[in-house]
Amino acid sequence: MQRAALLGIKKPFTEVIRANIGDAQAMGQQPITFLRQVMALCTYPNLLDSPSFPEDAKKRARRILQACGGNSLGSYSASQGVNCIREDVAAYISRRDGVPADPDNIYLTTGASDGITTILKILVSGGGKSRTGVMIPIPQYPLYSAVISELDAIQVNYYLDEENCWALNVNELRRAMQEARNHCDPKVLCIINPGNPTGQVQSRKCIEDVIHFAWEEKLFLLADEVYQDNVYSPDCRFHSFKKVLYEMGPEYSSNVELASFHSTSKGYMGECGYRGGYMEVINLHPEIKGQLVKLLSVRLCPPVSGQAAMDIVVNPPAPGEESFEQFRREKESVLGNLATKAKLTEDLFNEVPGIHCNPLQGAMYAFPRIFIPSKAVEAAQAHKMAPDMFYCMKLLEETGICVVPGSGFGQREGTYHFRMTILPPVEKLKTVLRKVKDFHIKFLEQYA
């Protein structure tokens, strides 16, 4: 469709709006200056002699380069990642949580996706009724279902509670688990917090309940926390699984196996293209850690420039440093902007008859529920499409707005949603929301 637009083919819109993917910089968000300065210095160290770069950026770059083979980003790093960067990640986690982190438990990865895939890979075993079951939230980020499918593991769905801001309910976990035990061996529980696509930020109590459940039922916990910097609602706070686990005492903190994931792609950085990420593993058997390194070593190492980007994310300018003020301003501007857009989106969607949007507490998406009249459902069936796919296709054709149907993420039977990012610039976002509203009203009339 974009190509058609380029070729001057007439459409009821002048541009396609890609509100389908969590890619902030593609939608015009500017990279953080300090981060790019350090990266440039690492890429082309001649710049270390240039007066146009601040000293604190140069210091960071030298430190990273010193830790690289041949003092170059072009060497393979250790498969677990550059040592000093893992130390910096551990220090970040310790500061964030007030609980010590061991660099040896940190693995740098090619985006969080790579870490998630690797851990799932190692976990999947058994055959027939003892095949590993992996519990995932519905709605979910479809990396999980895709990897489960590829690994021929068993997907075990647990439904988030739409009536309660997409909260995670342990009773629902229990229901899903019990049912799953009939046909597989559920061993893994995946949580996405803050949620994608749902945008909920789980309460501390909820996280404790989940940890207790995992402890009771002997489940390996995967905590996808890539949106930990994206919390907008003033009533919500990010609680890391690691922190809560430790604060629950040694019975839990010595036993529950946990892998937490972070990424350079989200937050205030939006450095998706660099493919930077890490995972922290807790209570893994030492032999498993050895297996993990072995598996990672076959692919040699994650991109070193992504590792460097992660280093700056976990080790940003501190107060008193030359670059601190500009860094703070840029970060706050991005996050403030996202918070504004989150509220705007939620409010505007909730004004539309037939659309209901839960509070966008965090992450980067709205996942509104849409009412699709039965005539439209029939039309969709005639086209052999899921009703929300039918809706989204029409939306695209008539307005150029590209969103992803809820069926791509999972939803309760008979409900329909779509996921739209909150990333376009404010003015464009307002236009997009208005167009969606107009489209929806027209759609309801058309299929009344």
Added chain:
Amino acid sequence: MALRAGDKSQAARNGLKEKVLTLDTMNPCVRRVEYAVRGPIVLRALELEQELRQGVKKPFTEVIRANIGDAQAMGQRPITFLRQVLALCVYPDLLSSPDFPEDAKRRAQRILQACGGHSLGAYSISSGIQLIREDVAHYIESRDGGIPADPNNIFLSTGASSAIVTVLKLLVAGEGRTRTGVLIPIPQYPLYSATLAELDAVQVDYYLDEEHAWALDVAELRRALRQARDHCRPRVLCVINPGNPTGQVQTRECIEAVIRFAFEEGLFLMADEVYQDNVYAEGSHFHSFKKVLTEMGSPYAEQQELASFHSVSKGYMGECGFRGGYVEVVNMDPEVQRQMLKLMSVRLCPPVPGQALMDMVVNPPAPSDPSFAQFQAERQEVLAELAAKAKLTEQVFNEAPGIHCNPVQGAMYSFPRVQLPPGAVHRAQELGVAPDMFFCMRLLEETGICVVPGSGFGQREGTYHFRMTILPPMEKLRVLLEKLRRFHAKFTLEYS
């Protein structure tokens, strides 16, 4: 506090629960995976480096990592132009700096224009930035004498490794006696065996001919295939050219014979060509499988399925850490090609800086460009030095009694055969390690030189080898070769 495997009763006594994830409960395929290039010998090398740092006295002052094909780690300088363009892409403020040449700025602007939000920080489409894939296609066309390449058949990847794994994933199917068999050369680069173990595919070994400079013999392919058909369904033939670890550059005749064989036997060809820029020997030439395939005409040109791989990690660039690569697929079923793209899209996209580097590799400065002279000079210097080191290595090893090294025609490694006295073989067996692992471990402990035993790559029964890179700087390499030679002589004496 570490728990030993099987120590469950103690765990219970300590009030500690049995773990969900143990050696027994983990994915058994992953457990079978081995990757010698970063295996036990390298782990020991790391420990030794740690000990040296702590001031422990050793018979050497540094550990030489001659185990991995990482040129820049061994001091090779990156190509200036590549890093200039990349820096401009990373921090576009530099576009107004007088310290960068105009052609570098033009390249950077061109790449950035093709990126989402004009930034390296945006995801690209899963097959890689369109413009860069077009540049790769042009490169392939030039390289192959004008034979057209379609950008839609080109997929950028996270190093060549990720594309190799993706293609293998698509190919592996069936079960029991219909499980996919994959023919791989012995010796091989252990990404292949590791991936086959992980995918639970059947590894089918074909032996390269050590007596003939590691040539590929179709009769041996035939033998391997016939035997394999008893217990699996062989569907894939992997060739590494120039070879790793062996360093041979296959002749054109050989490549034609392989293509003919693959076609006759219904095999999907995977051509790992990451060392295509690393050809040193007089009389050796790189012939791309794509070119030969096309020039062979019907029916091969339009029916033989082929995937060829390249990377930014080798050649004269040595940009291993950026994880740049691509695969070109030829005659792939369009539905399967769609499936491949779908598979890649789950991981979103390959690292964009790596894609940008690949763009410059396939589209370097032209003779009329300001940066050309320096680029050419740097490139020639790297390649000339590699050629000199290849020659030196071969020469020194062949002067040593009990070591025989085939000509290092290309790539970055020597893979000499070493005679090990029966006493050493016996001792190794006592210790439960492969004899060449025993040799290499002793070499490491006594000289600090880290190489990878041939058992990590595969070799004929009863023969022993090790793989050493030719990457250390010339003077250091000379010293290494001398130390190795002396160590081997001493070792032979000790165990005679």
